[in-house]
Amino acid sequence: MPSGTGRPQGDRAARARRTGGAVVLAALGAVGLAACGDSPEGEVSTVTLEDLRELEDDVAALEERVAVLEGAQLGPATTTSPAAPSSEAGDGPDTTFLSDPSGSLGEEVTVTATIRSATVSDIGSVFRLADGTGRSVPVVSATPTGALADGDVVEVSGTVLRIEESTFEQDFGIAPDELVEEPDRWLRENEGDVAISADRVAIVQEEQGS
Structure with a gap:
């Protein structure tokens, strides 16, 4: 059978009212029977205002009980909030x-x-990346990068390798004599240094006045 958890609030209220109405009718019938049983033959008993108020209290209590039971069946409501961005x-x-x-x-x-x-x-x-504190790291690109000038701010992506003369071409994908005019001198000066074998070089900001 389908669960009652999907019924709208209006259906629950209507069901409670129907239940309450049935209780009123049953109570009125009980009052009438009691009156007939207790009164001498031929006498007619009437329902007093106090009797009606007691019935109203009973119906209100019943409706409240029905609402509590249905709320327990539905379970507590939950809300999901989007996660705040982190930084x-x-x-x-x-x-x-x-x-x-x-x-x-x-x-x-x-x-x-x-x-x-x-x-x-x-x-x-080939160039060096510097941070203005005297620290710098060589960068080797085996593909054309376009015009680059000292002072340009660039974003470089690539793999970090150590410069070794015997494996330079294998590691960086290009021979040093294709990059600089004095490859032997360049290798001696940078031997053992950590460098970036660049896959991508993008200018972020050109040097002022260039």
């Missing part, structure tokens, strides 16, 4: 990464910082 505090991943890039070795990162020492060719680019 994380802190100085951001850029500062954290530049302060300790070796802690992200082998990981994919996205870093926003200022370009220093940019060298751009038709097939790739």
Whole structure:
């Protein structure tokens, strides 16, 4: 059988009124029978105003009881509120990464910082990301990045690797002599440094006056 939990409030109220009306009729019948039984033959007893008030009290109590029972059957109402948006505090991943890039070795990162020492060719680019405190990290891109200039603020996404002369081309996907004019010198200066093998380089803000 279908559950009563889906019935509207109006149906419950109507059912309570029907129940109350039945009680009134039954009570009136009982009063009438009692009057007939107690009165001498031929006498007619009337229902007093006090009797009616008592019946009204009984009906009101019954309706209240029906409402309580139906409320218990329905169970408590529940409401769902949307979760409040959360935010994380802190100085951001850029500062954290530049302060300790070796802690992200082998990981994919996205870093926003200022370009220093940019060298751009038709097939790739190499530059350093700096935070203005003297800390910087090399970035190697094996794909064209378009025009880049020192002072541009860029967002770089890629994998964090360590520069090793013997595996540079394998690790970064490009030979150093395709990026810089003095590849041997560049490798000596950056050997062992942690760098980003960039998959994407996007300019966030161009250097003022460029």
